[in-house]
Amino acid sequence: MYAFDFEKPKTVAEAAAALAREDAMPLGGGQTLIPSLKQHLAAPSALVSLTGIAEMRGVCTGDDGALCVGGATPHAAVAADAAGKYPALAALAGNIGDPAVRNRGTIGGSLANNDPAADYPAAVLGSGATIVTNNRAIAADDFFEGLFTTALEPGEIIVEVRFPVPERAAYAKFQQPASRFALTGVFVAKTADGVRVAVTGASEDGVFRWAEAEEALSENFSADAIAGLSVSAEGMVGDLHGTPAYRANLVKVMTQRAVRSA
Amino acid sequence: MTKVTMTVNGRAVSGEVEGRTLLSAFLREGLGLTGTHVGCDTSQCGACVVHVDGKAVKSCTVFASDVDGASVATIEGMANPDGTLGRVQQAFQDHHGLQCGFCTPGMVMSAAALLAENPKPSEADVRHYLEGNICRCTGYHNIVKAVLAASGQDVSGMAAE
Amino acid sequence: MPKDHGIGASVKRREDVRFLMGLGKYTDDMAIAGQAHAVFVRSQVAHGRINKIDASDAAAMPGVLCVLTGEDFKDVGGNPTGWLINSRDGTPMREPKRPALAHGKVRHVGDAYAVVIAETYAQAKEAAEAIVADIEELPAIVDMAAAVADTSNRVHDEIPDNLCYDWGWIEDNRAAVDEAIRNAPHVTTLELVNNRLVPNAMEPRASIGEYFPGTGDYKLTTTSQNPHLTRLLIAAFVMGIPENKLTVVAPDVGGGFGSKIYHYGEEAVVLTAARKLGRPVRWTAERSESFLSDAHGRDHVTKIELACEKDGTFIAFRTETMANVGAYLSNFATVTPTFLHGTLMAGPYKVPNVYVNVKTVFTNTAPVDAYRGAGRPEATYSLERVIDKMCRELGLDPFEVRRKNFITTDMFPYTTPVGLAYDTGDYHATLDKAMEMADVAGFEARRAASAAKGKLRGMGLSTWIEACGIAPSHLVGILGSRVGLYDAATVRVNATGNISVMTGAHSHGQGHETVFAQIVADKLGVPESSVEIVHGDTSKIPFGMGSYGSRSLAVCGSAVTKAIDKIVAKGKKIAAHMLEAAEEDIAFENGSFTVAGTDKAKSFGEIAFSAYVPHNYPLETLEPGLEETAFYDPANFTYPAGAYICEVEVDAETGKVDVAAFHCADDFGNIMNPMVVEGQVHGGVGQGIGQALCENTVYDENGQLLSGSYMDYAMPRADDVPFYNVDYSCQTPCTHNPLGAKGCGEAGAIGSPPAVVNAVIDALQRGGHTHVTHIDMPVSPARVWAAIQG
Incomplete structure (x- = not known):
């Protein structure tokens, strides 16, 4: 890996500020990013870890009944905490990668990467979920733009994903x-x-x-x-x-x- | 370089790391805990699995800085206080759940994490949970058996004692 | 009660304690003061001419200590291959030089042409990217048939048709086999691919070179299955340094499966760099490097014909194989597709005529060499698949056809038409046992249960034999081997009565530290805890040939046994002196030397102590000390054999195959530690299922490796395999080694692939997809689905 600065902000606002730096990259769980850094496929000036932002972690129910998943919530937490409200989503999350990957990898990281073979994009698009960033809300139908490409702007952070719960x-x-x-x-x-x-x-x-x-x-x-x-x-x-x-x-x-x- | 502090196997440790220093490197090179192995570069083989705050993670795919302040458990911390093999370790020896020993630390750490979540797993549970740990020696037979035995289940009826 | 110690007991492995505690010491675990880090620069093209390598920028980067290229090694020796094979016309094989670093040309993706040594690994890696190589890309030679046909495009400029050799075995059989096939009532033909595999020991290769200027000594710590052979190759061929100035240490090694038998260029490079820099130089492969540069396995394209009577009685087998050897000849590369393959093409059958032709071809791919089983899985797969196909064509029962053709117990010793002399065996017994274990009669009910779940169920059989315990030096010498294949052991009884045993064999998972101690303790009547097994360090151990080819127990174990016999003989001399009796009156039993017919006795410990405190020895006739070395050169190969039955379930909608059951009935001769034997079979079967169902090494037409990581190379995982049902109660002990042991390390990997594939074909046939008569390995979901579609 090339050298970079490591930052771990406590709030979304701090993270957004840190990501304003040229060639800074957000780091979710790192389960895809770190292997690609090892291969020298990216040379960020700084990595901004999103795992320390409390407001981005966890699963809850929104006022409209939607299941809200914080962008930095690991797959294992979704598997456990969404099981009652949205079992299909929990089951999907509980079968991503392997247990150790699920303990680190996050929904925001997966969606921002948009690997064409990742599981979460299917759940988000299939549920008609909404991706909430630090700037705006993006409908799933507008979010995925092809291989490894999304509607996210540079430095934009997935704060939350809202899933309407189907029948x-x-x-x-x-x-x-x-x-x-x-x-x-x-x-x-x-x-x-x-x-x-x-x-x-x-x-x-x-x-x-x-x-x-x-x-x-x-x-x-x-x-x-x-x-x-x-x-x-x-x-x-x-x-x-x-x-x-x-x-x-x-x-x-x-x-x-x-x-x-x- | 920045300073990180964590608890490793119950002991407070600290060290200077770069942003890019992986937890596996911090453990192996920084602390001399070479029981944690690195067998691949794509986060798949699982030889590097340790526990961070009680959860199994691949230490080759976590930055040391990202787990600053965490409690980390490695294979070196799995023995009983009197120095004898811990429950999962002992089951691996009793049931020949290792051959070359290279994947073993990760296997034991994953197995321990499974048993913490699911104290009486089925054979299928064990096989599924170990999906992220590759072993080339054992064909997994005796690993699965060892994990079931470590859970206190009777494995004497399983194929080929 | 089963035995709890000694030969035949499932003694728990002592080495496990350090591995389970995280206290194993593998090469990469060793930090050496002052160490520098090496990163190799590897070709990104499959084939190219090196015009210029400009390392000036790299050399100036922070922390960089030196850069070496192929130019620095062009005048030193090449890494030789260990076996001379002659072509059918009597000409010797073509044997290109294999330099430590590529020079002149790069010949496969991953071929290292430079190395950067720096203070840190990260510095070396960044500097490696700054090396500017002007490499003129040439067309890649990937396909074997095209390689032989196109004489203009050459992996090695001096080898016009990319052919290493065109070998026939046995050439004198050729005409008779052709004639038999022409006249046979039935001939079944099968064209198949034995898929290329990457061995994937979980510990990546690693090497640390040290040089001690005060003495001029070198030390190499490396991931090796046979440190003495590595030392010999480096000293005598590659670097030209005196063998006694080089120590090679193979410490704990995390699996080998063949891939760590060989000497690799990286080992010579770290030693050279260590001398140049006066510092230890270390290198550990990244897994992606391992994929590109470890010796791969298998990779045969084969046509096999089986001529038989209408009742299934075999008349002849004829095999034509193209074997891919990759870009260079690895150390055992030439023998693997020939004498480890062709000589097994009679199987356990009394077939009168067999002929094998193997063309071994250079391509712009990683070198290919022995991988668990090495040639014998290829032979077994071809035979067992074509027999299965013949049974289907003639409507014969595959169990009965094997039975009808087996060599029977009254026929041993039995010399096959391909030159091996099987000493003993009972193939009916293992087949009967496997059928009993598999409950063959109950298959139809299980098939119906699978059908109710929407799955197609099939059963597949494979009966296998191998020649292992390699090998009789006199025989392999005739066949072209450049080394002898004995092994060695030193048994040192220390003054306090405990015992150090130094073995030529190396354990990288097999459990020698436990099993050899069982043998020594059993034979000397001492506790196992007083026996220590020392292996892997050329400065401590006698010159043995290492561990591969299921040889550790049969060959090195026999050397241990011989050394123990010498210890007992010496002990009797000492006892005779101490007890004032005639040597021939001394008996040794249960750890005690006694004078026959009296109650006079000396314990083993007393004899040992006396040997080192020889105050009143008759020195003319009795030397002090109690230490003996034995070299054991086997009189013959050993011939383990067995019968495997696999049941699979196929999901016809997706093509996914699940192994529902796997039964192994093996004859390994005498068993030292049943637990360890079972583990070896499990591991071999796991690898065989991997080959059959998921593993594949794919190069594209440009020679780029498409399956170069665990993202694309499908290693079997715990949820891909079942519990295996293993039996080894059929025992016909080897007739020519003192332990009666045959070897068990490769069995599972040899016997299992055809059982799996036969089961898949059976499932599809029973499911009505009768047009599917063969699917090449790996029998992946996509391939099964495509086969069903027709």
């Missing part, structure tokens, strides 16, 4: 055998307004909503409802773990499995 929801993940990221993961959420289906791991453009399935499932929330649909392999990821056609198949299979377990 039924589930996440079905097929693991990439080596990394244990999602080879394909599908989050399905049924609300009074309809069904949302968000797919991670499969597309070359990162997390996306599967519109045809949403339509079909909004009519009839059952695995059979999408039995007749097919997913095009075009635009799907092809790599040593699977062809585009294989991932297209997994999109459908995992959607059906998510619906069955929702």
Whole structure:
């Protein structure tokens, strides 16, 4: 790793000030950032740890009934503390990486990184959540902008993520055998307004909503409802773990499995 | 360089570190606690697992500065006060849960964290919890058995004693 | 009650205590005053000509002590390969020089061409990036068939067709095998890939070089499975320093699986730099470096044909293999695909005709060498897969076909058509045992239960044999080995009666410190706690050939046994003197020397003390001291064998395979420590399941390694494998070593891959996907799904 200054502010305001420095980078749990720093893929002047900001940690219920997760809340805390209110989200969080990763990795870090095979983007997009930063609130549909790209401005901090809690929801993940990221993961959420289906791991453009399935499932929330649909392999990821056609198949299979377990 | 202070295996320690100093490096090079091993650079093998404030973390993927003030437990602190092997350690020896010993410190620390969360895990619980700890020697058989035995469960009926 | 000590007891491992306490001392754990840090600069292209390396910026960076490049090593020797193989036409193999640092050309991604030594690791790493290398990229040679066909593009300029050798075994069989296949009632043909694996010992390679100017001595602390061989190679071939001025220490080593047998260039570089700088120089690989630069394993592309009668009686096997050796010849690279592979192509079967052709090919990839099993897993996989396919084609029962073709117990010693002389075995016994363990009769009920869950269930069988305990020096010498393959042990009885045993074998997980102590204590009638096993330090141990090829017990254990016999003989001489009796009247039993027919006795401790306080010895006939060394050179290989049965469940929608059950019935001859034996089998099977289901090493057409980290190289995890059901009660002891031991380290990795793949094919066939007759390893979800789609 190249040398950098390490800062650990206590408040969001202090963190924002620290991130104003040129080439400063925010540090969530570091479970992705630190390995990339080891490979010399980034050379920040300073790392601003967000793990010491009390106002960004924890799970609570908002006035509107939404489940609010602080941006610096580790996955393990979401798995434990969201289990009663939003079990599908808790289950997803409880299956990210491995236990040690879940004790450090944070929801804000995961979303800001927007790895195309990460789990949380599927939950956020599938739930129609809102990403609250130190500057504004961003709807999930506006947040994800392709591989490793989001609507966040430089220095902008994810303070909280607000999840409206659906009537039924589930996440079905097929693991990439080596990394244990999602080879394909599908989050399905049924609300009074309809069904949302968000797919991670499969597309070359990162997390996306599967519109045809949403339509079909909004009519009839059952695995059979999408039995007749097919997913095009075009635009799907092809790599040593699977062809585009294989991932297209997994999109459908995992959607059906998510619906069955929702 | 900045100064960090933490409690390691119950002992107050401090040292000068750079921002980029990893907890694993602080333990190994700063404190000479070389039981914590580094087996990969992508945060996956788990040989470096220690406990920070009671929770398992990969010490190669945490900056020492980020856990300033924390209480850290490493493999060197897992023995009984009289110097004999602790419960999880003893189960690993009794059930041949290690061969080359390199992944073992991380395995023991992960196993101890599991048992703290889940005192009577099933076989599937153990296998799932150890997903982030890679062992190349044992085929995991005797590791899983050792963890189940450490939880006080009878492992005598398991395949191939 | 099972035994609680001595030979045959599941004694808990003594080395575990330090490992479990965090008190093991691996190479990277050693901090040495004044140490400097090395970072290697590795090629990012697979193939290129080095025009110029400009290290001036790097050398001027903070903390940098020196920069060395291939130019600094161009006049020193290369790292040789240990085995000369001749081609079918009698010409010797092509053997390019393997320099410590690449010179002239880089030949694979990760090929080190420079090293930076600096005060700190971070300084060295940053300076390494400042080295400006003008490397003219050349087309990468990755595919073996293309490598041989295209004579214009060469890994080594002096080798026109990239072919190391074209080997036939046994060439005299060739015509008869061709004829047999032409005339056979049935021929099954299978083309397959034995996938390239990265050994992935959990401890990355590491080396520390020291130089002591006062004496001119060097010391290398390194991650090695055989420190004496490393010393010999460095001293005699690479650096040209006297062997007695170099000490090599392999301390606690975190697994090897073959990858740490070999001498690597980094070892010579840290020694050279240590001398140049007058400071200790250390290097520890990052895991990503390990992926790029450790010797890989397997990587065969094979066509095998099985000729048989309609009833499944074997007539002949014919194999054509291309074996990838990578960019350079690693130390055992040439023997692995030949004599460790071709000689096993009769399996445990009484097949009359066998011929094997192996073309070994240079490519712009990391060197390939022995990895757990080394050639024998490749042989077993080819045989057991083609037999399974034949059974399906002819509608025969795979269990019955094996039975029909097994060599029977009345046929030993049995010489195969590929030149090995099996001493003993009982293949029916292990197959019967495996079938009993697997409850073969109950399979249909289990299949129905799986089907009710939406899963396809299948059962796969593999019967395997290997030649291990390598090896008889007289035999391997005839076959081209440049070394002997004996091992050695020194048993030193100290004056106070406790015992130090120095072994040539090295333990990097196998448990020698416990198991060898069991043997010594058992044979000398002393407590195990009084026996200490010393290994891994060339300044302490006799010249042994190290640990690999399931040889530690069969070869070094036999050397220990021989040395103990000498100790007892010497003890009898001493006892005869002390008891004033004739030497031939002295008996030794339970740790006591007695005069036959009397109550006169001396304890082992009294004899030991006397040996070192020889106040009234007849020095003409009795030397003081009680220390003996023995070298043991085996008369033959040992031939462990067994039968493995695997059951899998396949999720046809995703292609995911779960191993539902795995049963191993092995014959390892006599067992020293059952607990350790089980552990060895578990580990081997775990690796074999890894090869079968998830591990793969993939280079793209440019020679870039796509599976270069644990993000893409799928190591088996705890939740990928089941509990294994292991049995070793079928024991036909080895007939030619004093322990009757055969070796168990590689068994699991040899026998398991075909059992897994056969089970997957069985599941798909039973599930109606009858068009699927083969899937190459790793049988990954994507591949299974694609196979089902057709």
